[in-house]
Amino acid sequence: MYGRLAVRFTWAFMFALLFVGVTSGSNAHAVENTAVQTINFDSIGSRVIELQGGAQLSVQNGEPESEIAILRKDLRVYENNIPLGYAEKVHIWNAVGNQYAAIEYRLSGTGSVLLFDLFVINDEEVKQIFASHEYTHGKLTMLGADSLKVTFPTYEKGDVNVDPSNLASESYLINTDNTVSLKSETENDYNPLTAKAAGPYSNPAPEVINKMLTKAAIDNNIPPEVFKAIVWQESRWRQFTSDGYPLIGYDGRGLGITQVTYSQSHLDKNPGLEERLKTDIEFNINEGIKILKEKWNSTYVPWINDHSPEEIDHWYFAILAYNGYSKKNDPRLTAEQRTLLKYPKEAYQDTIYYHMTYDEGPGQLYVKPFPVSELVINYASSTATLMDFSAKKQYTIPGPFTTSKHFFVPGNTVATTAEVSLRSSATKDSTRKRFMLRGESVQITGGIRYAADNTQHFGWYPVKTMDGSVGYIASSYLTERASILSVFPDLIMSVRGYPEVATLVENKVISGYPDGTFRPDVPLNRLQAAIMFANELELDLTNVTDPGFNDVDPAYRFYPQIAAVQNAGIFLGDGQGNFNGTQELTRGQMAAALVRAYKLTERTETPFTDVAGVFKSSIETIYSYNITSGVSDTLYGTNDKLSRRDFSIFLYRTIVKAPQN
Known part of the structure; x- marks a missing residue:
């Protein structure tokens, strides 16, 4: 009996099968071969085909599972259950007293994975002689009664689905002893479409497409960032080619901007559907949205946390499902395994995350990588290629999570x-x-x-x-x-200095006290200022020169920060060999430190009457950069103590207003 449940041969076993009994071309079937008859199946529906010797091919295509069976004398001699897939067609021909059948079937998803099985049928038996590995976007062509060829794309990192870098092909020869051998294997066999006269269509402007994709996603409670990244991978946001024709996948299956891939029988049963998918960009976008929503609602793949659609992090499995459940989207595969199996360089969902998050890419959004090490994916056998998620249908991952950035409104x-x-x-x-x-x-x-x-x-x-x-x-x-930012209990959002302090805390320039408070009105001392300068300027704390301060022991916890700011010329000491870390900083001293730290050079005369002496030029400099406006219209407050809040405000202003070196 030759039945199996969604089981595929491993490469090692397949190649062993291929080269058993390999013969020369002269041993292949000759002129007595009959013409090949091709019969297409509906993607949903039943069909029985009469075969030689009273055998029958039974196809039951349905959702979520389809079945192919061959019966002979009331016995099932072959059975193939196809979860999330369907039988597409069968090729039948006669040669040397035998009948042969090549059954094509596909796994669902825009990946359009092709597999096929070969059989020899006569009055004595039905025998399976070959089972293929899977071909992403594969296209099978019968070359005659004794050979066939499968053409499929090979993708490099960065390729768009509709435009593979290369095409490869594998040709198979059925020998007279009914063994199957690999006749030829070619790589880089990609012939772009030949030029033709300009077509009648053109793509909308990029900003218009961006709005269309965003609106369609928002209307369907899908984060726009997710949908736009998927469409980018499928077509680079193109409904039409540069010469004005509908954008169609190389194999003739993927259609338009979202590369919708329906079976030909589904298109045939819905008159006008194929044409609309090719020519109506808004309709095509909505079909892509419909498919993605179906994947989001699928019970076949796991959910993450509470499955709320607002969190982009929760869409990992829906993105995977949009491209299909084939092993090619198992992110645990190594680069070597992907090369051996002729899979894309990375799983589809990883490519989409890359588009959303890469710093120089189209999305530039921060989304935490999914913890792949926690994945539990099984296969029906060591030779199966359909991922089985049933062992773990719920994943709990920690936040914080990323939500869409398209919902802010004026006033926020x-x-x-x-x-x-x-x-x-x-x-x-x-x-x-x-x-x-x-x-x-x-x-x-x-x-x-x-x-x-x-x-x-x-x-x-x-x-x-x-x-x-x-x-x-x-x-x-x-x-x-x-x-x-988690708000300090003593520095709420509505008070002066909150945004500046929040920014510095977020950048790890300043922190609160051990009890969780910020104490905004406590005077700032020289040590605290030195630590903030060292943090903000990212000064080297390892290779410092001893400043020789009498009151700073090299073993002191903050010795590196004190030495670093002295080495940088920011704090010079009191002239008597002391640093005076606990001394509270004045507004005049702050002005001098800011000028030295950020190498500010411009000067403007101020309206302040209390500016004179050693700090005069520094105060004029920070006034020139609009870092200060004084404590009043005529007073700067040179000798006033400086609070933690006020120093944070001054430091923040200096950072954003000073020349960027």
């Missing part, structure tokens, strides 16, 4: 998630108006906008910064203010 106060530029217009190619720190607060002043560039999947929000600057920031670098 948000924070930057990284060091980023404030741009003059809604594109990364515009002028940088100023440098933004991680954790810096900004206010959204208008609706999201999109660049005329399909490599910018994020949007751009018009914002106003704390210092009054206006410009645009990429949506992927913004987050709700509360999510960037």
Whole structure:
């Protein structure tokens, strides 16, 4: 009996089978071969085909499982249950008193995985003589009654699904003794479509496509970042080719911007569907959305945490399912295994995460990698290729989680998630108006906008910064203010200095006290200021020269920070060989330290009447950079003590206003 349950041969076993009894071409079937008859099956439905010797081929295509069986004398001599797949067609021919059948079937998903089995049938027996490995986007062509060829794409990292780097082909020869051998194997056999006259279609502008994809995703409770990354991988956001024709996968199956891949029987049963998928970009997008939602709601793949769709991190398995459940999307495979099995360089969902998160990529969004080491994926046997997730259907992963950045509205106060530029217009190619720190607060002043560039999947929000600057920031670098910082109980969001302190805390420049408070009005001493300068400037704390301060022991915990700021010329001591770490810092001393730390050079005469002596030039300098406006219109407060709150404000202003070296 030759039945199996979704079981495929391993490569080692397959090649052993291929080369058993290999004969020369002269031993192949000759002129008495009859023409090959090809019969297509509906993707949903039943069909019985009469075979030689009273045998019958029975096909039961359905959801979620299909079945192929060959019966002879009321016995099932072959059985293949296909979870999440369907039998597509059978090729039948006669030669030398035998009948032969090549049955093609596919696993569902846009990956369109092809497999096929070969049989010899006569009055005595039905015998399976070959079982293929899987071919992603494979296309089988009968070359005659004794040979066939499978063509399939080979993808390099960075390839888009519709445009593989190369095509490969494998040809198989059925010998007279009914063994099967690999006739030829070719690589890099890719012949791009020949040029033709311009077609009638053109793609919408990138910003229009961005809006269309975003709206379709939001309308269906899908994070736009997820859907846009998927469509980027499928087609690079193209519905049509550059010469004006519908974008169709090389094998003729994937259609349009989302590369929707329906069976031919499904297209035939729905008149007009294929044409709309080819020519109507909005319809095609909505079909892709429908497929992704079906994958999200699938019970075949696991859920993550509470399966709430707002968290992008929860879409890992739905993204995998969009491309199919084949072993090629098992992220645990090594590079060597992928090469041996002729799989893409990485699992589909990993490619989508790359598009969403790569710093220089189209998404530039931070999403934590899924903990692959926790995956439990099984296979029906060592030769099966369909992933089985039933052993673990729920995964609990820790936060924080990433949500879409497309829902901010005018008036929202948000924070930057990284060091980023404030741009003059809604594109990364515009002028940088100023440098933004991680954790810096900004206010959204208008609706999201999109660049005329399909490599910018994020949007751009018009914002106003704390210092009054206006410009645009990429949506992927913004987050709700509360999510960037746990608020100190004594420094709430509504009080002066909160945004500046929050930014410095987020950048690990300053921290609170062990009891969790910040104590904003406590005077800042020289040691605390030295630590903040060392942290913010990322001074070398290892290779320091001993400053020789009488009151600082080299074994002291903060000796490296004190030595580093002295070596950098920021704090010079009291002239008597002491650092005086516990001495409270004055506003005049602060001005001098800021000028030395950030090498500020501009000077402007001030309106202050209390500015004179050693700190005069430093105060004029920070006034020139709009770092200070004094304690009143005419007083700077040179000898006033400086609080932790005020120093944080001054340091923040200096960082964002000083020239970036």
